[in-house]
Amino acid sequence: MSNKKKNLLSFQLDVSDFLPANEEEKQSLVVMRESVSFWRDGLRRFRKNKIGMISLVVIILIMIFAFVLPEFYPYSYEQQIRGSENLAPMQYSEEELARIAAGEKVFPHFLGTDLLGRDQTVRLMMGTRISLIVGIVASVLVLLIGSFYGTIAGYFGGKVDLVMMRIVDIIYTVPDILIIILLMVTLKYPLKNLAETNPSFAWIDTIGVGLICIFIVFCLLYWVGMARIVRSQILSIKEQEFVTAAKALGASHSRIIRKHLLTNVMGTLIVTTTLQIPSSIFTESFLSFIGIGVAAPMPSLGSMASLAIDGIYSYPYRLLAPAIMISLIILSFNLLGDALRDAFDPKLKN
């Protein structure tokens, strides 16, 4: 057939084109793509998101600024430099000028000093550190309590769900500031006593009673939002057939929750936790600002802003640094959360 010289204009078809494919040809047509898991797929989507990557870089820079730089900084956050009170940014005190004149090197105060002569730059670093720690620890606490509670309520459903969610509704109505002030008042002396009498609780003094109260309040009140989100997710996932299939295989409740439900809400959990961080930071800053947060001399962004307000007419620039830092942290965590949501939880995206 093929030997025959074919007329160019002929419509005659070549029979060999229509033979069934043999095994080899079939194999060559199977496109082998690398198997992609949910996490890698999500990471790939996340890397493509420019805003998300930028906010991640900003957060990493802020973390270096807060956790690494203070270790190498020549001043410490509680060190009061005599004679250097109320300096403007990059200004030297007379004493320091004299030392410079004598040929000594003096590290500049980039952001000036406060009314007690403490270097503002290192205080900003420490304040950022405190705010980040509070934000992240509180969010993890919220995540643990909220997801545990929400999973139980959603999975068992019915009356269990009804009772548990009414408790959530009640907690939702409790005013948080009131609880924090109440806790501060009632816990202040017992905790202080504990720290003084028992050396293994000495850390309470360093953290401050206020901060502990904030954590307690997060544990008591703020998990309800997380619990609601997790519950609603679990409610919809547990009706899916793969959960029924697991039941038919004889899987126990804990196995179904661990292997099937939690893995499927993991995307939502990550996103919600990331979005919880800025709101925890905001709450902490706000509480420190009104004076019931961290204990002096430990700075926090809120307490720095509060101190700056006292001298707002003479030294208005002092408010800027902590305010910008709070905004930057909250903005970048929010943008990061949005990017994570787009990457890991595309269903939530509108």
Added chain:
Amino acid sequence: MSKKLVEVKNLKQYFNVGGSILKPKYVKAVDNVSLFINKGETLGLVGESGCGKTTLGRTILRLYEPTGGQIFYDGKDITKVDMLPYRRKMQIVFQDPYASLDPRMTVGDIVGEAIDIHKLAKNKNERRDIIISLLERVGLNSEHANRYPHEFSGGQRQRIGIARALAVNPEFIVCDEPVSALDVSIQAQIINMFEELQEEMGLTYLFIAHDLSVVKHISQRIGVMYLGKLVELAESFELIFHSAHPYTKSLISAIPVADPISARSSKRIVLEGDVPSPLNPPSGCRFRTRCPYATDICAEKEPELREISSGHYTACHHFDKI
């Protein structure tokens, strides 16, 4: 062959759908159904959507706790016992191959889940070997074990679902419309696979479908359900050619015939009206509102399922006149 493997007696499954605490409203999804399945046979179950086929299948596996009645497996009452040992004997294949596989697990883990639960493998290598042999048995290969369900087509996913059910080496499988979500050429492959597996492993099936032509191909006996009731149960041939219940007759007349000449001559029985709401089923015979033969007695008395000839049961007052 005639040993009963699964038997249900007066099985009831009611779902509470609201109403007040004093006067709750129930959907009687399965109401007083009695049937048995012999070892090694395939019992087909047909009926239109919402008639309780799937609920019946799942209740037999105790995936729903039955409201009333008894379930026997191999002569033992399993209505109230701990199901874990029976989960190794009774399995289910689901209708929707997209929803029935956990999207976060690899195919190997999905198939291997039963191995983990029932501790069927001594070590990792043995577990892997079992998984690969299961995948090969359903026409997939070992390379598929590390992939995720979304990388497979509908037919392949259904094969994965079957491999998962086979992992415990069951005796009885509820096939809950396993082919309705697949296109016709794949349907044939999967049905043939079910038949091969039955021969190899001596399986017993409860084959649920809404397509009578599929069911009549695979089953030895067929049950017909209407609004939570079993209305007729007979051997396939008997049911197709000597159906006694008017509902079965209309279903059979709706099977498309592949021959246009005989199709033209056959008459289709078209039922009037819609299926009544299961919340408020009609009194007496549930089919009477759409039945062309209905008389007064149908509204007053509920027909019982009785044997009209050997192995042929029907629930109709007028079976002898039809």
